[in-house]
Amino acid sequence: MKIDAFHGFTLAILLLFVGKGLVARSGILRRYSIPESLVGGLACALVVFALYYGAGIVVSFDLEARDALLLYFFAAIGLGTDARTLRHGGRPLLILSGLAIGFMVLQNLAGMEMARAFGLDPRAGLMVGSISLTGGVGTTLAWSDYFVQNLGIAQAQELGLAANMIGLIAACTIGGPIAGLLMRRHRLRASGDSALEIGTLHSDEQHARLDYYGVLLALLWLNLALMLGYGINALVARTPVTLPAFVGCLLAGILLRMVADWMRPSGGGRLWNWPSMQPGIALVSDISLGLFLTMALMGLRLWELQPVLAFITAAMLVQIALVIAFVLLIVFRAMGKDYQAAVVCAGFGGIALGSTATAIANMTAVTREHGAAREAFIVVPLVCGFVIDIANALVISLMAG
Numbered sequence: 001m002k003i004d005a006f007h008g009f010t011l012a013i014l015l016l017f018v019g020k021g022l023v024a025r026s027g028i029l030r031r032y033s034i035p036e037s038l039v040g041g042l043a044c045a046l047v048v049f050a051l052y053y054g055a056g057i058v059v060s061f062d063l064e065a066r067d068a069l070l071l072y073f074f075a076a077i078g079l080g081t082d083a084r085t086l087r088h089g090g091r092p093l094l095i096l097s098g099l100a101i102g103f104m105v106l107q108n109l110a111g112m113e114m115a116r117a118f119g120l121d122p123r124a125g126l127m128v129g130s131i132s133l134t135g136g137v138g139t140t141l142a143w144s145d146y147f148v149q150n151l152g153i154a155q156a157q158e159l160g161l162a163a164n165m166i167g168l169i170a171a172c173t174i175g176g177p178i179a180g181l182l183m184r185r186h187r188l189r190a191s192g193d194s195a196l197e198i199g200t201l202h203s204d205e206q207h208a209r210l211d212y213y214g215v216l217l218a219l220l221w222l223n224l225a226l227m228l229g230y231g232i233n234a235l236v237a238r239t240p241v242t243l244p245a246f247v248g249c250l251l252a253g254i255l256l257r258m259v260a261d262w263m264r265p266s267g268g269g270r271l272w273n274w275p276s277m278q279p280g281i282a283l284v285s286d287i288s289l290g291l292f293l294t295m296a297l298m299g300l301r302l303w304e305l306q307p308v309l310a311f312i313t314a315a316m317l318v319q320i321a322l323v324i325a326f327v328l329l330i331v332f333r334a335m336g337k338d339y340q341a342a343v344v345c346a347g348f349g350g351i352a353l354g355s356t357a358t359a360i361a362n363m364t365a366v367t368r369e370h371g372a373a374r375e376a377f378i379v380v381p382l383v384c385g386f387v388i389d390i391a392n393a394l395v396i397s398l399m400a401g
Helices: 005-025 027-031 036-055 066-079 083-117 122-128 136-149 156-185 202-207 212-237 245-263 274-298 302-334 339-353 356-370 374-400
Strands: none
Touching (some): 083 122, 083 374, 122 156
């Protein structure tokens, strides 16, 4: 049974409502900063799984709108990035980049050892390492043919997609609890700042005020950022460099914000009024991210895990434990052992197990409960957008031989 794009999008909206309702009513979900999109999207995936095994009905979704939502989200992140704050991201950016690259190598070594333990070609372990977990679905599909045709690993694509599926769920699940544990253990002081990059504080959700003119301006500038982003992506496509589409939109948003702030230092004007636009941009980015992740999760085909269940289960348990240990023992200390570091740690699970969107969703869930973390929302998207894909390609090439 195929659900078309319009009905699939409508279902995603309904599921996000369900997730928000359950999180609002559950102290446990809020305490551990579980993203609303995880609750709604995973509930749908489990229903689809039950229909497959209970009635033999295969439900699939046309998720055409999903990728556009991701572009809107990153355009909003770019527009929300003040160049003055960007200058402070230099050292943390370098540190987090180094940690992410080092963890890719560690992740791949763990995957290769697990493959060897199960009697498989050790290089098959790369498909449950940084290819599928740090790289995501796109990287998995891009490398699958090489592994099948050149390395003779027949189930490479199945292994990678299965690992990515479990990693996506795990990344959404562990990020918030990790941040909560760090805050309690180290008695960190939350910022309490209600001017969030994405969404609003849970306590302010019912009282958030939007200005009609400001929302209209927000939509205008988001669309301008997307248009400029498409142009940047077209230019990048003419070079040997390959970057995800969202990077162009992120860059476009940053550039437009820099030009607008230079032309209107006060932030006020007819076509650029940041104080009026900011709540609208935060709302659009929150909805876009929530719907994107909901659609990503509701489209999971959990029954496809069955052929490789034993190896995937063992390998992913090791990878998840590795991420948790690395974050608690290394990332938190290296990033400064403060509230900003705890928010980055919530995002690192998304970097290492899911996707950029998962990382930001985890961080958003934490900041909606405890307050804004501006440095974290600058550093993590930049590392995911620029460092991860380029470095991962080099690491995979070297380790795949």
